[in-house]
Amino acid sequence: MDEAAGALLQARVGGEPFTRLPPDLYIPPDALEVFLETFEGPLDLLLYLIRRQNISILDIPMAAITRQYMDYLALMQELRLELAADYLVMAAWLAEIKSRLLLPRPALAETVEDDPRAELVRRLQEYERFQQAAQALDALPRLERDLHSASAAPPPLPALRTPPPVSLTELLGALHEVLVRAELYGRHQVQREPLSVRERMIQLLERLDARQFTAFTTLFRVEEGRRGVVVTFLAVLELLREALLELVQVEPFAPIHVRRRA
Numbered sequence: 001m002d003e004a005a006g007a008l009l010q011a012r013v014g015g016e017p018f019t020r021l022p023p024d025l026y027i028p029p030d031a032l033e034v035f036l037e038t039f040e041g042p043l044d045l046l047l048y049l050i051r052r053q054n055i056s057i058l059d060i061p062m063a064a065i066t067r068q069y070m071d072y073l074a075l076m077q078e079l080r081l082e083l084a085a086d087y088l089v090m091a092a093w094l095a096e097i098k099s100r101l102l103l104p105r106p107a108l109a110e111t112v113e114d115d116p117r118a119e120l121v122r123r124l125q126e127y128e129r130f131q132q133a134a135q136a137l138d139a140l141p142r143l144e145r146d147l148h149s150a151s152a153a154p155p156p157l158p159a160l161r162t163p164p165p166v167s168l169t170e171l172l173g174a175l176h177e178v179l180v181r182a183e184l185y186g187r188h189q190v191q192r193e194p195l196s197v198r199e200r201m202i203q204l205l206e207r208l209d210a211r212q213f214t215a216f217t218t219l220f221r222v223e224e225g226r227r228g229v230v231v232t233f234l235a236v237l238e239l240l241r242e243a244l245l246e247l248v249q250v251e252p253f254a255p256i257h258v259r260r261r262a
Contacts (some may be wrong), residue, residue, distance in 0.1 A: 066098050102184060171247075
């Protein structure tokens, strides 16, 4: 490590380098805590010792396993770890099995006892099966078991659209389109029918609804010709001037709609 790196790693107290420990420094014995690998019980500890040495469960060297088990219990007591009663019961059982294996066996075949390790092997195999099943269950997808997907639809928000104002230029453009279509349906009239703007205003008020809009172009009847279109347009202008009608348009150059004011 170069001098620059050493200067960066140097401890400082009050801005001054701190290189010596104070003579009256006291470190209590419980200041350091060591966390070891925990086991769920004595069978879990035995299974760990067997697997670490690649020993077959069916042929357990009781002397070596018992010695390692007792060394681990002594280490736990030395580190002031609380021991459960199950660990001590297992230690007594291992010592009993070891003692039974060391005792001389009778020579007659009829009096040959069963292997003292059989019950221990059975319990270890059963515990190993449960442990493998627990690992297989833990490897399953956690969705819909520990985790659940949640979704929420946003609340319905009313769409508020303010119609743009209708200008006089757009009204004249709509009138021009109506006049062009009226020319296509022009016909010869033998007699002239008198058309009144005031009468047409009354007809429009009776025809229009105060709640629903009506297309502006449907107010004109092409069979009346140019005269009828002009009279209807003048009647609409008079009603607008008297604030009896309301014109709206969704967007520029869109169709114009009209309704009677409430």
